[in-house]
Amino acid sequence: MRLPDTFYATVRARLGDALAKRDLDGFLATTPADVAFLTGFFYIATERPVYLWMPREGDPLLVIPRLDEEYAAQQEITVETVTYAEFPGVVTPEETLAAALSGRRTRRIGVGASLSIGALDKLTWAIGGASLVTTDAVAQLRLCKFPEEIPLHEAAARICDEMLAAGRELIADALARGTELPREDEIARHVIGYGTDRMYADYDRVVYTTKLAGGLVYAGPNSALPHGLPTRRRVRPGDTLILSLGAAVASRFVESERTFVIGEPTAEQRRYYEADREAQQVGTEAMRVGRTCAEVNRECLDVLRGHGLGDYIRHRQGHGIGLQNHEAPWVEDGDDTVLAPGMLLSSEPGVYVPGHAGYRISDTVLVTDAGPRRLTSYPRDLASNVIEGVR
Template sequence: MNAETAFRQRLAPAVYDRIQTRLRGRLDDEGISAIITDDPEDVSYLTGFFHHSGERPVAVYLDADRTVLLVPALERQHAEEQSARAEIVDFAEYPGLENPFLPLARATPEAPRSVGITTRMTLHRLALLQAALPDTAFAPTDAVTRARFVKLPEEIALHREAARITDLMLETGVALVREAVAAGGELPSEAELAAHVGRDGVGRMYREHADVVVISFLAGGLVYAAANSALPHGLPSSYRLRPGDTFMLSLGAAVGGRFVEGERTFVLGDPTPEQRRYHDAVRDAQAAGGRAIAAGVRCADSNRVCLDVIRDAGLGGYLRHRQGHGIGLGMHEPPWLEDGDPTVLEEGMIVSNEPGIYIPGHAGYRISDSMLVTADGAEPLTAYPRSLDDCVIPL
């Protein structure tokens, strides 16, 4: 694929201008005059600078007029090459001979007395910030988090491409198992299957995309079978698939730093009545959950509608988690489709719809799609078939 036809992962500078304007519109509502965040996802959201988070602080200061990006000196060139949409200031090193936040203080001599900080900032970082800006009062705010809830059209395009890659990885994983069955040899292990789909997703991205945004996770996911899949976030092991197994491909991709997840549960060979009952209950719950996700619906209410299907099927004792969660620059981020979250869904949000049941000693069953909330309901971005008949691999 040539440069003219390659999918471009990086957002244009004007998109970041709109994002920053959106956040500035929230300052008055929060009763603050500026925000400082050192959350790596917030930094990339506000400026387009993606980096490896470590002990050296990287932070964004945003007020009504300015956006300032603080980086360690060794990251300055990296930020410039990514065309970070901010004024860049740097500090020499960490822990350094001076407080790493002092260059930010010097760059913002008129810093307001009331500044919001990300709720994820550590006490250590906050102490350094207070020492650098002793006349400023800091209060936690989730303003950036809430600004991230509703995606811009350019972000949605990145999510759609991540969904396409996720669907292709699911197809690639199934194809590997089918080929092994046809060859009559040993079946792949969880770890081999996970490595295979990850290579496919990452390789496809580098072949078909320009300006790949590198983050800690680009494509791949969790693969587990039989009793291992009864652990909701179990890790791939050396366990080798066997005839009759239930197994799960829990995959996802991040394009331009924007995530999508797609999960399907498969059966290797003719399903037993028990396997069909479990799979159908989760499929019915996921379908009900998809219909419940809509603008104006509370997250808690969507969660209840979804999980009540499993409870009504007599399988509530196997529930281990909520219906889903927000998805964006984080694979898991607010809002939460859970009983305790009253957040009202809005058009442009993306949330996962992933009910599951987990039967100790047998297997887990989970089906997940990333859902875009639309004006008249919700659209699954991932499209791999969901019914058991479509998720059986004949022997």
């Protein structure tokens, strides 16, 4: 699961160049995703902070709670590591960091935009004389995936597509047997369990920053709520059903989302489904090098507007995916980021009709010089997503 040392060497060299351009002496990583990206160390985020010092020149330094020391060794972390006893500690984590940085050049320290005000105050007090500056140096490095990362996303995509098939099969089996159909929460538990089991079956060492597999499941009127949580409602014949699933290998995420219809679709269901499928196709094809996120989003959602469904649009076309399932860039009118090779994006326009249902099709798309390439491949046509109990 660990990427080769050459990957981390390349990342650090590019970060050094970025810090030099910004007149920063180093970058202080404070989030699981940034720490994993820069060192390959994965940890569970708790109240105990982890601090990674990435100097513009010289060797990195990792400050971790003592209880994670063995875990870091198991992950074959090669950077210098300093531990602190406990949180909040007689000697705080920030004081431990400051002592370890003593004698190093720390005039201007870059930090990520997500650093909390409380953590900023503690660090500023501990590292006296240093100026902590918000920077996008690491965020920019993460925008385009490195070649070594792509196979991990591809592996996650295969598992995510299998999760969709497992959810569909659970419902189809119940229809075929004539038994009670599963609840939304039961479907969610089933697909998440399937994805998690596949990870542990395929890999000797499983690591992640947030989760291995996740799923939102909503049917009928509930599916008109884009971020609604699964309920105890049982799915039923005639329902529109959204399976919104994600999976990550070495915390390299993908999304694969599909809309299903249980039983013969009505004319209304066909209309909404086909409009969303067309928008997703157009939007995906628009994800080309040189286009801006804003242009792609407008072109995608204009398809829905052209079908008279503008009032049923609830969100942007998509977002970036990487070590987090939602990260920059944002495929939305307010983001003028120019698409470049290696960017990994979700393409997930949706139609949400209050009181009726929602329709969303999502793929994880890799931007390449040759054009957009879907990593997820579960069928998108309506005929393939009608669930019936025929054996």
